[in-house]
Amino acid sequence: MRRTIIDTTNLELTDKVVSIKRVTKVVKGGRNMRFTALVVVGDGNGHVGVGLGKSIEIPEAIRKGKEDAAKHLVSVALDENNSVTHDFLGKYGSSTVLLKKAPEGTGIIAGGPARVVCELAGIKNIRTKALGSTNKQNVVLATIQGLSQVKTPEEVAAKRGKSVEEIMA
Template identity: 85%
Template sequence: MKHTIIDASQFELTDKVVTIKRVTKTVKGGRNMRFTALVVVGDGNGHVGAGLGKAVEIPEAIRKGKEDAMKHIVEIALDENNSITHDFIGKYGSANVLLKKAPDGTGIIAGGPARVVCELAGIKNIRTKSLGSNNKQNVVLATITGLSQLKSPEEVAKSRGKSVEEVLA
């Protein structure tokens, strides 16, 4: 999983909380209650990241999750009609997310966690299918992994030493 670290301060980021879970730790005196928040941030223009925050109170967990997400922002290759450049399967753990290129006017056809990632990344037309695990955290990370590994036609042409027209033909 290769992620290029991007400085988050240069973007207008919006954030969405995907899930909040109450977790407990059993200690000598009883149970310690804490909260974990899975937060996705994006600028709606090809940059998106996800983070996990844990704290005793929910707002603090969300704040920590947002900070963590800002540290893990990736750039996504989009085509002219705000879809992805090619079909791909993103994998993380046992979660697989099939990402399919879609023509203009399709909209975002995706389940909950994958939909949030696509909306915040600025993708307007895409079809996705979650395969394998339906754990929200792994589905979000599989979607981001898949999107970050997409290549634009220019990158493919450069690596093959061909023109963009030859690659697209």
Template identity: 65%
Template sequence: MKKEKIDPNSLGELQSKVVTIKRVTKVVKGGRNFRFTALVVVGDGNGHIGFGLGKAMEIPEAIRKGEEAAKKDMIAVARNDVDSIPHDIVGKFGSAQVLLKSAAEGTGVIAGGPARAVLELCGIRNVRTKSLGSNNKNNVVAATFEGLRGIKTPEEVAQIRGKSVAEIIG
């Protein structure tokens, strides 16, 4: 089930967080060319999140391009009444896997750096995570994003199965 993309102009104030900046070197006949790549996460703190990779000759331009890319690929994330996720899920991207577990009120965001940036900007306040496999920051952010994209609300599950929400929740 593919989630529909969000128009960033319809959202309120968007916050952005730079996860990582890398200097990339290309060796050419005349010497070395330096470029920068910036991995940026953008969210409104209310269930909408996106991430993007920007590449440019200067750092501020790379960050700006990353923010633009993130705004083009925003999704809405289902949250429950305690600002956690409705169910546990594993997000996979490449060789990176991120286990996302729902948590009770007051737990906080227990996550590593790249996953924490995604979850905080998304507005999830109580969650436990574990990064499995690769620790490449780009892939960990993408795996967290894929995990959040795969979350379904009890209403969505009930509709898919043709049952009532009470039957699903138990």
């Protein structure tokens, strides 16, 4: 994954909890209950991150998830329609998420976990399809992975040694 260090001090991050799971560890004296919170944060302007928090109490797990997500922010390349610049497949584990560019007015056509990531990234027009496993955690991570790999036309043109007009034609 392409990770660039993003300064979070001047970003207004909003967060959404994707899932809260109760996990149990069986020990000699009985069962230890804990909670795992999957949290997505974003500024609505091309930065989004995901984090996992674990604790005995739900609010503490959510807080830890927010902190973890803020540490793992990625940049998303958006076009003039607030959509991705090109179609891409994001993969994580056995989950694959197809991210398709969409014209103005389409809105966010996505399932629950992928929708949260797209909304917080600031994407307004996109079509997605979860392929393979629909495990919430893997779908969120596949979406993040796919969005972080999307390139701008300027990056592609520079890599190929051509102008942006030649690439877009």
